[in-house]
Amino acid sequence: MIPQRSPRFAMVAGEASGDLLAGLLLGGLKARWPGLQGFGIGGPKMAAHGFEAWWPHDKLAVRGYVEVLRHYREISGIREQLAQRLLAERPDAFIGVDAPDFNLELERRLKVAGIKAIHFVSPSIWAWRGERVRKIRQAVDHVLCLFPFEPAIYAANDIPATYVGHPLADAIALEVPRAASRAALDLDDTHQVVAVLPGSRRSEIQYIGPRLLEAAAVMQRRQPGLRFVLPVAPGLRPLLDPLVAKHAAGVDLQLLDGRSHEALAACDVTLIASGTATLEAALFKRPMVIAYHMHWLSWQMMKRMKYQPWVGLPNILLRDFAVPELLQDDATPAKLADAGLAWLDDPPRCAALVRRFDALHRELRRNTAQAATDAIEKVLAA
Template sequence: MQLAMVAGEASGDLLAGLLLTGLKQRWPTLQTHGIGGPRMAEQGFEAWWPHQKLAVRGYVEVLRHYREISGIREALAERLLQERPAAFVGVDAPDFNLGLEKRLKTAGIKTVHFVCPSIWAWRGGRAKKMAASCDHVLCLFPFEPALLQQHGVAATFVGHPLADAIPLQPPRAASRAALGLAEADEVVAVLPGSRRSEIQYIAPAFLQAAALMHRQRPSLRFVLPISPGLREMIEPLLQAHAPGLPLQLLDGQSHAALAACDVTLIASGTATLEAALFKLPMVIGYRMHGLSWQLMKRMRYQPWVGLPNILSREFVVPELIQEDCQPEALARATLRWLDDRPAAAALARRFDDLHHSLRRDTARCAADALAQVVQA
């Protein structure tokens, strides 16, 4: 069995790595190749290009890298059309994957898209493109298959692999011990994103907010997990915006940071769902290039940006986006969670219900669905 896969950034690499565990249980001699990262490599995946090549968000940022990304997609398509894998699995990254999937499907190669694009949040027109591109969609959230089926797209709810990977009871004590944190420490996890553009636009405000919190409460401890290849961006920003801050830089270890902390200041994205599964109070912040924001804002269908709020259908955690993503506001909202422990406890109970609803043994369910597509 040979499968081709593309995961375009750290979150996609994480999801694909978890998916591969289930696929290899079903097909022990499975061979996989394409575009991916270290989590996929741990499962024997052969990366023809690293996933960081596709880790770009925002219209302006994509335009800057368009020629390189377009060249990679063309070269990948030509290679897959020659090798003809049993199926292609596009993991998220819809702007890259859907066009590739359409070309492969037209040529008779089975195509599966893992992670339904947020057509319920913005860019609903993608549903028609998906019908032409995907033989099947593996959905992370229970309401998505019915929505896709309205547009003629076959889909299966497979649960969220993070809900399986993250324990229902977070290993707080063990994680604190591993990171050298005392049980009595008040700890803030700072997660400014996994893309270079996110570090550029978001990290300065987050670090300034952390410095403000430290000045108000000198006993606070801070941890910041760094995605591969981004340390050289983070360290100068730390010196510029928060010199002397008691902040521990971690290579990876985002789950250890989330398990160990009391609250997180976090960029919008998959990481916010991870934080919710760790039952954490959080403040969601995000910034991007101004033109990209204006274009995206016009296409939004709902008031929420963060996944915990979207899934809850209300603002259960604060969102400070674009002009509102200011250090003072971020610091104030983060400290408020530390001061209101009953509210944090109520939020944890709500996130526990969410966790149970998304637990479905995703690796097995996805492998079952993919097997049906391949054998059809």
């Protein structure tokens, strides 16, 4: 039953991408219920909508089996404390935003206790770890899906789900603000610009950052006129500065505090870590080279479980190697540089990619905040 008062939602979003998605969702929820209360684990995008973060989102920003094991005690301790507090607070609903390894077990406990559990962003059961669908069935009352093919998977497993589109497709304009972004970054139209996006997690910076920075150095040597921009996620500047000094000394590289959307809008090509940022790059219609590198043991475990030939979201959605993926041992500076320069040397190939990304953008544009809020309202009323 929908409460007569403004609802109280508990939410958990891990890392920068989850904070971004949750912030966009909160915008829709606040439009429906201006007096709602939100609390749990989140970041600055959520805080901008009045969300009360009991723990910061970056506490959960760990990827890879080995890396998670190193932080397991702290993360499981946070989850236990949060569960106890939410069982006492009894919010009208819990909304887990991505972070399935953390959220699904928490959602299961809350659902058993009679608290509505909603998961926003389907775990990638169509790409790997498909057995998790059983845990999802036990854990959630409803799944909010970002991609159009996902609800059918859940329907086949008796799990209520709704396609709500991707909020980034609403937030990012169909027409790329290239000139304005270049002006904001002090880049003129004569520059060829490469955006370097090594990820928003510390582990990604450590494993992927050096490779992308060395690739930038190779590209600079081959084409001295290139300009590079690197958006830095909050709190990661002390980690990146020494890597830049070591691996990209002499590169015409501008470090930005955040501003990843300006960097993507302004660039001609991006060297980018696999993850949500690759979808952002596709929505900005940018050619890209997707890279990933992790601890060797995490990689061995992960590659045995994946079901599809693609890792990057743009390729998964287009069901094609529309953009190059250089993963693990293939993610060498030389190969990354070659692939990046190949885009700059082939305008017709870039134009064809823009057309495909534009069609994808329009398919994912569904006013996600409103569609998700409508679905959440129905869950509350059930």
